[in-house]
Structure formats: structure tokens, C-alpha cells
Amino acid sequence: MHAISDFRSDTVTLPTPEMREAMARAELGDDVLGTEPTVNRLEAMTADLLGKPAALFVPSGTMSNQIAIALHAANGEEVICEYGAHTYNNESGALALIARAQVRPVQGKGGVMDPAEVEKLIRPKNIHNPRTAVISVENTHNAAGGTIVPLANIRTLHEVARRHRTAYHLDGARLWNAHVATGVPLKDWCTPFDTVSVCLSKGLCSPVGSVLVGSRELIERGRYMRKQLGGGMRQSGLLAACGIVSITRMIDRLAQDHMRARALAEGLAKLPGVQLDLSTVQTNILYFAVPGRESEFDGWLKRLEDQKVLAMYLGSRWRLVTHNDVDDEDVARALKAWQSILG
Numbered sequence: 001m002h003a004i005s006d007f008r009s010d011t012v013t014l015p016t017p018e019m020r021e022a023m024a025r026a027e028l029g030d031d032v033l034g035t036e037p038t039v040n041r042l043e044a045m046t047a048d049l050l051g052k053p054a055a056l057f058v059p060s061g062t063m064s065n066q067i068a069i070a071l072h073a074a075n076g077e078e079v080i081c082e083y084g085a086h087t088y089n090n091e092s093g094a095l096a097l098i099a100r101a102q103v104r105p106v107q108g109k110g111g112v113m114d115p116a117e118v119e120k121l122i123r124p125k126n127i128h129n130p131r132t133a134v135i136s137v138e139n140t141h142n143a144a145g146g147t148i149v150p151l152a153n154i155r156t157l158h159e160v161a162r163r164h165r166t167a168y169h170l171d172g173a174r175l176w177n178a179h180v181a182t183g184v185p186l187k188d189w190c191t192p193f194d195t196v197s198v199c200l201s202k203g204l205c206s207p208v209g210s211v212l213v214g215s216r217e218l219i220e221r222g223r224y225m226r227k228q229l230g231g232g233m234r235q236s237g238l239l240a241a242c243g244i245v246s247i248t249r250m251i252d253r254l255a256q257d258h259m260r261a262r263a264l265a266e267g268l269a270k271l272p273g274v275q276l277d278l279s280t281v282q283t284n285i286l287y288f289a290v291p292g293r294e295s296e297f298d299g300w301l302k303r304l305e306d307q308k309v310l311a312m313y314l315g316s317r318w319r320l321v322t323h324n325d326v327d328d329e330d331v332a333r334a335l336k337a338w339q340s341i342l343g
């Protein structure tokens with residue numbers, strides 16, 4: 001058990017002792033000058049892991065997604081994504097500001113878009129219409145509950161993208177979780193996409209960092225854009241060293257996060273008034289509502305905190321996330337705390 005059981009997000013994880021050692025030992029250079037051996041190694045390893053020719057280490061998932069979408073769309077062109085997508089809702093309007101794209105959202109089921117519906121939304125070529133430049137998928141889908149977008153759906157959407165010559169992007173901030181939960185190899189998940197963004201700083205414990213992968217040509221242009229956005233870093237091998245630990249040592253253990261989220265969800269679902277759809281608890285995120293009691297949520301936050309449990313509510317839903325820095329005892333403590341509030 002930890003001093004505080006923090007279920008707010010899988011970004012709260014601290015770098016592991018192995019990461020701190022890797023930072024101390026990292027061979028360093030200057031990445032903007034192209035001579036950062038540890039960053040170069042992380043980029044090569046991630047490209048290889050995801051089966052793409054090239055990779056770019058960036059400070060955040062937001063920058064990674066925005067560079068990718070800007071590579072595919074610009075000047076008011078359109079991106080099709082799911083209604084709850086992070087790129088659309090949680091990147092502070094960057095799609096309009098940085099990628100200068102507009103959004104055509106699709107209401108999915110559990111974060112999964114219907115390919116037939118997506119195809120209908122692709123604009124015919126016409127002087128009045130924005131060009132549909134890119135289809136963007138999120139896997140796992142955060143706002144839908146860390147749900148997995150099935151490979152078959154991803155492949156059908158790829159056919160749609162190909163038929164209409166639109167680019168195809170994956171916001172794979174938690175692609176690792178989809179891989180671990182299904183056993184589908186990372187490369188298979190990535191094959192259909194032109195660009196894939198993955199986060200090292202969520203369940204994989206790195207302090208900072210995401211990686212964008214794609215063709216050499218796209219990544220070269222992306223490197224230029226990263227510099228324009230102020231994301232060119234110097235001795236960033238200190239961070240990349242953690243990233244290397246993330247992708248080599250921290251992926252398989254996500255299975256434990258999934259089991260703990262499941263245990264937590266099953267316990268919470270039994271409490272009076274809790275509305276929790278267990279079918280959406282597929283990885284490390286769970287959401288639940290307690291209809292009619294929203295006005296008490298602020299007070300509940302404090303009562304949880306008194307019992308050393310941190311959680312988060314977004315609108316009318318609570319969100320709890322498991323990660324490397326919560327263990328079985330933290331889960332038991334959280335269940336006890338919720339029982340004291342609702343039981």
C-alpha cells in the first residue's frame with residue numbers, strides 16, 4: 001500500500017528506480033543538432049517495436065497528435081474522429097490552432113466508429129466542401145472507459161481511408177494496454193496507419209514523453225514542426241533513457257493494472273446507487289455514475305481524501321485509473337472508502 005492511493009490518472013506514476021539509474025548512466029548529446037545517442041536509440045527502438053520506418057520523440061501526446069494531424073491536414077481541412085476523442089476534446093483546441101483543421105465527429109459505441117457512417121461523412125470534392133484529410137482513431141479509447149477498438153474495425157476503417165485517399169492516424173496513447181489485453185502484436189495494430197502516436201508517460205511510468213512513428217518522409221517533416229512548436233530538446237537523452245525502460249520493461253506488467261481495474265469495478269458495481277457498465281472495463285480505466293447525487297461529489301472528494309484515496313470526477317462521472325503506483329491494498333482501501341460513502 002502507498003502513502004496515498006492515487007487513482008486520478010495513470011500519468012501520476014513516478015519514474016521507477018530503474019529509470020533513475022538509466023538517467024544517471026545515459027549517454028547524452030544535443031538532439032536539436034541530431035547527435036543525441038539515447039534519443040536516437042529510443043526512436044529506433046520504438047520504430048522497430050511498432051513496425052514503422054521512423055520515429056520522433058516529443059514532449060507530450062498532445063504535441064505528437066497535433067504534429068501528426070498537421071502533417072495530414074491543414075488550412076481548414078477536415079479530420080474525422082470519434083465524438084469523445086482526446087485530440088478533439090482534451091487538447092485545448094490545438095486542432096484548430098496548430099493543425100488548423102476542423103473536426104467532423106462521429107458518435108461511436110464504446111469509442112468504436114461505424115465504418116459505414118464514417119464513409120458517409122467523407123466529403124465529395126466540391127468548391128464548397130472542406131477536404132476530408134484524415135481519419136483518426138483512438139485506442140484504447142479514454143473517454144469510453146479505456147475500451148479496445150477491435151482490429152477488424154480498424155482494418156475496415158482503413159479500407160474506407162484508402163478508398164477515399166485520406167490519411168489514417170492512430171492516437172495510441174494507451175495502445176500498449178490494447179496490446180496486452182488482447183495479445184494482438186503491436187505491429188499488427190499499427191500496420192494500417194500512416195502515423196501512430198504512443199505515450200511513455202501514462203502506464204509506462206516515464207516522467208515525460210511520447211513518440212510519433214510513420215514513414216521517413218512524414219517523420220522528417222514532423223521533426224521540423226516539432227522545432228517550430230518549441231519541442232526541440234537538447235540533452236533529452238535523460239528522458240529517452242526512461243522511455244527505453246518503459247518500452248522494454250514496463251509493457252507486460254500492464255496486465256496487473258487491468259486485473260486491478262476489474263477487481264475495483266466489480267466491487268464498486270455492487271455498491272448502492274452505482275451505475276457501472278462492467279463490459280466497458282477492458283483495461284485500466286473505469287467510469288461510474290451515481291445518478292441523482294452529483295451535488296454531493298465535491299464532499300465525496302474530501303471524504304475520499306480523508307481516507308487517503310484520490311479519485312477524479314468529470315462532469316457527472318467518476319473516473320478511476322490503475323497504474324504501477326497502486327497495488328492490491330490500494331484497491332482494497334479505495335473500495336473501503338467508497339463503501340463508507342455509499343454503503
Ligand SMILES: *Cc1c(COP(=O)(O)O)cnc(C)c1O
Binds near residue numbers: 061062063086142210
Ligand atoms: C493522455 C492522452 C493523450 C496525450 O496527452 P498529453 O497529456 O499531452 O501527453 C492523447 N490521447 C489520449 C487518448 C490520452 O489519454
